[in-house]
Amino acid sequence: MSRPRKCRKVCEMPLIKEFRPVGSSSCESTVILTVDEYETIRLIDKQGCSQEECSAYMLVARTTVQMIYSSARKKLADALVNGLSIRIEGGDYKLCDKREKNWGCARSCTYTYQ
Template sequence: MARPVKSRKVCRLPVCWDFYGNGGSGSGILLTVEEYETIRLIDYMGLSQEECARQMDGSRATIQALYTEARKKLARFLVEGASLKIEGGNYILCEQKAGGKGEKKMKIAVTYENGQVFQHFGHTEQFKIYEVEEGKVVASAVVDTNGQGHGALGGFLAEQGVDVLICGGIGGGARNALAAAGIQLFGGACGDADAQVASFLSGNLNYDPDVMCSHHGEGHGEGHHCGVHHGGDHGCGNHGCH
């Protein structure tokens, strides 16, 4: 009897699922969600294949095979100008797994200012931390960062036992620090902090995985360099191949 294929853990779904080329030959390229996740974690987040395997709850050999196949498909997409669709696969979303089977409490942190999601991670002076059990908030508290900023904030959140961070803009160095600490990141969120947590728990959080502070570095330059890029309907019309 064949062994069942284990679902791989995916922590962020794509913002765009379809990419259109210039009428390249063939029926288009299909990239599975797990293959996409290996590209996001290794090429975008800068994780090693071993770190990626731990996060996706798979063997290194399996992750290496998924990553190699994904790179081949992306090369075809770029060279041939074919269309590309992200679809299907065998995966489970991180946030779906977190609330089930009587697991330990989840802690969600939100960059916080006056009830809203503060938009610059490196400059945040407060986090609101929510304790969640069985998919419901059972307690929350606002904590001060005590002047810590930038890279130190990842360690601060780890010390608080945080599992998930919801924030506005965030720099690449902080992304890597959070990933290394095993903290799931949902950047590009805005609005009322309590409402964003409720949306996350219902699986409807509107976030932007591509949000990034300017190349000057997190916390350097004016706050407006750290932007949130919501496109409304996320139609991703500018992401095609022209």
């Protein structure tokens, strides 16, 4: 029996959840990027976090972040190279409730703790 997947902590949901190439129709192929994959891209590529810092924010192992990040990058590359739409949805995650300081999202979270 396999080990149950650990829920990943996400501090920020995407404002825009779907991207399409100019001139594409909605019936063409779509790449699904999970919310936890989006979070690793946001933390590592946009915020400039290391994989170690990202793992602390998401409360998972660094190897898990590495796996999630690799999957996300492959999906993004596939969409860009092949002109596919990208939709962000699903995944095993729990959204930061913005009240608990111990979630590990201090620098990446848009909420100001009081």
